[in-house]
Amino acid sequence: EPEVTQTPSHQVTQMGQEVILRCVPISNHLYFYWYRQILGQKVEFLVSFYNNEISEKSEIFDDQFSVERPDGSNFTLKIRSTKLEDSAMYFCASTGLAGGPGELFFGEGSRLTVL
Amino acid sequence: DAKTTQPPSMDCAEGRAANLPCNHSTISGNEYVYWYRQIHSQGPQYIIHGLKNNETNEMASLIITEDRKSSTLILPHATLRDTAVYYCIVRLFTGGFKTIFGAGTRLFVKA
Numbered sequence: 001e002p003e004v005t006q007t008p009s010h011q012v013t014q015m016g017q018e019v020i021l022r023c024v025p026i027s028n029h030l031y032f033y034w035y036r037q038i039l040g041q042k043v044e045f046l047v048s049f050y051n052n053e054i055s056e057k058s059e060i061f062d063d064q065f066s067v068e069r070p071d072g073s074n075f076t077l078k079i080r081s082t083k084l085e086d087s088a089m090y091f092c093a094s095t096g097l098a099g100g101p102g103e104l105f106f107g108e109g110s111r112l113t114v115l
Numbered sequence: 116d117a118k119t120t121q122p123p124s125m126d127c128a129e130g131r132a133a134n135l136p137c138n139h140s141t142i143s144g145n146e147y148v149y150w151y152r153q154i155h156s157q158g159p160q161y162i163i164h165g166l167k168n169n170e171t172n173e174m175a176s177l178i179i180t181e182d183r184k185s186s187t188l189i190l191p192h193a194t195l196r197d198t199a200v201y202y203c204i205v206r207l208f209t210g211g212f213k214t215i216f217g218a219g220t221r222l223f224v225k226a
Contacts, residue, residue, distance in 0.1 A: 004158075043216040045213045104161060
């Protein structure tokens, strides 16, 4: 069964460093998303991406964040200068047409720890 | 997106049916009901969705009331592996709209 894959599974970084989280969505999907989950809290929407541009972003997704689809398969989330409060699980998700855009397929997540 | 209300936690005995309720009294006519679950800290997993008819798949059944103001997710024979947080979400069935997760219901399946 096709799946969304994310790398790295865990990254530890120093405050102020740049981090890139990578995702390979399911190949024929059209909509791509990043969510995050701070330990013990809700899953929070960050950004959605369609047709090579951001379609919606939350207030969390400030100028420190950016997304890119550099080729036909990867979808990345960059945090330019990490803060302690960026420590969280980051989930990538994608949707296709078959199940409808509400049927998100999530990856297993990348745990980011900022020291 | 309309808001949903779910109980914060529920218990269920292994092998019994787990019935998870959700209220969505402000749902609009073109919004669908979606259910997801999150096992421990894994990525959320899609379970099922529906508009107004009852739906069933290999994982669960979804019962939506006639007025569409509430729904129930049914896991027919709960196992220990079904212990998870279950999210009820309403949203439009069109692209470009974000899916918003609430606090969900933490289901504990006990042996």
